[in-house]
Amino acid sequence: MSQLQSTSKAQGRDYPAEFVSDDGEVVEFRNGRPETxxxxxxxxxxxxxxxxxxxxxxxxxxxxxxxxxxxxxxxxxxxxxxxxxxxxxxxxxxxxxxxxxxxxxxxxxxxxxxxxxxxxxxxxxxxxxxxxxxxxxxxxxEAVQMHVREAKDKLRADDAFRKENERRRKADRNAARVPENGTPKALEGAKVWDDRVPNYDPNYLRAHLGVSSTEGKTNLSAGSSTLGHDQPFPIPRSEEEAVQLLVSLLNGKETRLGPINYFRLKLMSGELTPADIENHRRLVA
CATH class of the missing domain: 1.10.10 (Arc Repressor Mutant, subunit A)
Structure with a gap:
């Protein structure tokens, strides 16, 4: 046990015996009072x-x-x-x-x-x-204190890893979610007609998109130049990629949401062909 600091022996005469060491010195003070x-x-x-x-x-x-x-x-x-x-x-x-x-x-x-x-x-x-x-x-x-420090570091790392995985899963879910309404980001800045009231005839697409072209192959885009007229386009990896491909194929000829969404659904299901795009181009020319 460590020795207590003390004052002079002269001061020891002014305090009761329990506050004085065997040497006659007052023990150290604590909170303003002597401590035995x-x-x-x-x-x-x-x-x-x-x-x-x-x-x-x-x-x-x-x-x-x-x-x-x-x-x-x-x-x-x-x-x-x-x-x-x-x-x-x-x-x-x-x-x-x-x-x-x-x-x-x-x-x-x-x-x-x-x-x-x-x-x-x-x-x-x-x-x-x-x-x-x-x-x-x-x-x-000391061993337990070291264990506590290491445990805290591991728990922090595990928590950060869990949060990062959750953030990635949430981002993947958002990227895979199909937008129900609104304008695709790839079409921002383009002229978009008011879609609150349908301004196209669904039969317009059904009647003409099934007609085959006799022109052989077409050079609609770099990705379709090697496709036959009736050979479907490859299914894009995401909705965003699908919209970008459609914008490239249509060359700005059609920006209404109705046809865009129709082509997008057909493209994502693996049914859209160069013939469909060519027929639509001739109709809106």
């Missing part, structure tokens, strides 16, 4: 117990029942007034079962062996009636 060696030892013991409980709570090798048993045992540890050192303590199986909520003597024995093995309880002998005496230590304090 015994009071300081009691304060240090209480601080030790709090640190011990914190270590036990975070120690992955210590079970809940071991923690409860240690709390019960340390409640009997006090300060020896003569040596100013913490006393040893003992706890019978019956007392341990009652105070720590343990159901059997077998479990109580397992707790003793575990805590002795880990070094928290140091066996120093036994009482006259056979109860084991223990000195309480905190040998794993």
């Amino acid at each position: 060696l015994y009071a300081k030892a009691q304060r240090e013991l209480a601080s030790f117990k709090f640190e011990l409980y914190a270590t036990l709570a975070a120690d992955p090798l210590v079970s809940d029942v071991c923690i409860r048993a240690t709390v019960a045992l340390t409640s009997y540890v006090t300060v020896d007034k003569r040596t100013l050192q913490p006393t040893v303590a003992y706890l019978s199986n019956i007392s341990m079962m009652a105070e720590a909520g343990i159901r059997s003597k077998t479990t109580a024995g397992s707790v003793r062996r575990c805590m002795v093995k880990l070094g928290y309880w140091v066996d120093v002998g036994q009482t006259s009636d056979g109860c084991r005496l223990y000195r309480i230590e905190n040998p794993r304090r």
Whole structure:
């Protein structure tokens, strides 16, 4: 135990004996008042117990029942007034079962062996009636503190990884979602007719898009130059890619949402052919 700072011997004559060391000096002041060696030892013991409980709570090798048993045992540890050192303590199986909520003597024995093995309880002998005496230590304090730091780092990394995966899944869901209304982003800036009232005849597309062209191959785009007139375009990987392809194929000839959406659905189902585009071009020319 560390020595207390003291004032002069002359001042020691002005204080009661319990505040004066054997040398006749007043012990150090705490919060403006002198503190006895015994009071300081009691304060240090209480601080030790709090640190011990914190270590036990975070120690992955210590079970809940071991923690409860240690709390019960340390409640009997006090300060020896003569040596100013913490006393040893003992706890019978019956007392341990009652105070720590343990159901059997077998479990109580397992707790003793575990805590002795880990070094928290140091066996120093036994009482006259056979109860084991223990000195309480905190040998794993630094190891457990290191474990806590590493556990926090891992949990933070796992949490960041989980959030990133969730963000990616959400982005993928949004990208795959088919817009029900509104103008495709690829057509922003182009002239779009008011679509609140249908301004095209559905039969207009049905009547003419099925007619085959006799011109052979067409050079509608770089992606369709190698396709036969009746060979469907490859299915795009996304809605955005489909819209971009349609804008390229139509060359701005048609920007109404009705035909665009019709072609988009047909393209995504693998049914749109160069002949469909060519027939539509001639009709809107």
